[in-house]
Amino acid sequence: MKAELFEVWGDTVDGRHLLYSIGIGAVVSLGAFFVAQHLLVGWVESAQMARAYAMLVGIVGCLAGGAISAALFKPKRHVVELVADPAWRSKILIELQNEYGPLGRLSDLPPATLAELRELDLHDLFADYEKGLQTSAEGFDAPAAVSPASINGGRS
Incomplete structure (x- = not known):
């Protein structure tokens, strides 16, 4: 039954x-x-x-x-974790930088925050993002920044 x-x-x-x-x-x-x-x-x-x-x-x-x-009576729920797409996460970081400015550096964070980023599997994402910014400063290809609006009021 x-x-x-x-x-x-x-x-x-x-x-x-x-x-x-x-x-x-x-x-x-x-x-x-x-x-x-x-x-x-x-x-x-x-x-x-x-x-x-x-x-x-x-x-x-x-x-x-x-x-x-x-x-x-044991719980009847099933927890399913979905892993976010790394490309989507990188795009979000670029959008955050475009909207709010520089995100800062991992080396500036306290050890407790770094440990929490590692626990949430976000440390490598921010480290790769930081490397991408360094390579773009040196003249190499980096992820292109997405502009939230163009100069002419958002019309193309």
């Missing part, structure tokens, strides 16, 4: 597991509340205070029910 999947609060869930989780949460939280209320009535002077403390125990029961459900 194929599971019927629903989207709840931006996440994908199996309908049967959702119902089971609601049941588990209700039983655990209400059970914790009623047991705590029964036990606390003899310990606490005021019945209202015993009920208030029992509500706190019931909230902890909600968390416990959520943890039990999370352990029993």
Whole structure:
């Protein structure tokens, strides 16, 4: 039998597991509340205070029910990472330079930022871009800068 999947609060869930989780949460939280209320009535002077403390125990029961459900029912989502096209990334860097001016040099960045660029697989992109700028300054061919608008108001 194929599971019927629903989207709840931006996440994908199996309908049967959702119902089971609601049941588990209700039983655990209400059970914790009623047991705590029964036990606390003899310990606490005021019945209202015993009920208030029992509500706190019931909230902890909600968390416990959520943890039990999370352990029993694994996520149904599949994460797919798409790798961006390097040519598209280079084009974006050129457009950024045309719009905002020079992007700076990697050697000016602190080590933490360089480590983050390496972690995101962006360090080589910026290094290649920087090499392209150096070769264009020396007279070699570099990626052509894309002009956002021509002098005559954008008409060709």
